[in-house]
Amino acid sequence: MDATTVLAAISGNIATVGYGLAAIGPAIGVGIVVGKTIEGVARQPELAGRLQVLMYIGIAFTEALAFIGIAVGFIFV
């Protein structure tokens, strides 16, 4: 039995997996950013404003990856 018979045949476009991969990283990243912001605000509620801005910057950089990743996946399929 050769390798092609052992492995199941995959039909469709492998780039579909890329959409999922492009979502996983930023999802984890944004989860960490928001979770840490909650921790910070819980410790020092008077810093909420500053922490919100820092959280915003963190989310913006993380989601930029997601946008570019998803767009690249769609465009080059």
Add this chain to the structure above:
Amino acid sequence: MTSTTPQPNQPTSVPVLRRILVYGAFLALGIMVVGAIVGGLVAGVSGVVSALVGTLMAVVFMGITAGSILLANRFAGTEAAIGAFFGIVMGGWLLKFVVFLALMFLLRGQPWIQPVVLLLSIIAGVVGSLVVDVVVVMKSRMPYASDVTLPKAPSDG
């Protein structure tokens, strides 16, 4: 610099986020003009349309985060402040990506879309709005302990 003082009930991030949105809109206009010219030279009418659509998508979707934080800050000081804040911000994030995916599905394969121009203008919009975010935050001045209300001085009477 933060020139406008926020409402007493609101966190100090409000003016910064508002400025991010305004500057981001100006940047979007600039990128749209440049992108439309370049796209038009490279790919004709479909290039112009793709550049406009791509830049608009990037800037609007990046701006939704700041917009959702601004919206959620209206609940500051109420009972449900924390829940409403993270519900609105994270809900907005989720909604944004669902809409983004749906838009990409719709736009893919349209005859009036030039994929490479669309992608490049999305990347330009995303990177540009990141630059605006960083510049605005670096130039903003926020007091360290601003969201706290000091207790009133005890009266002498």
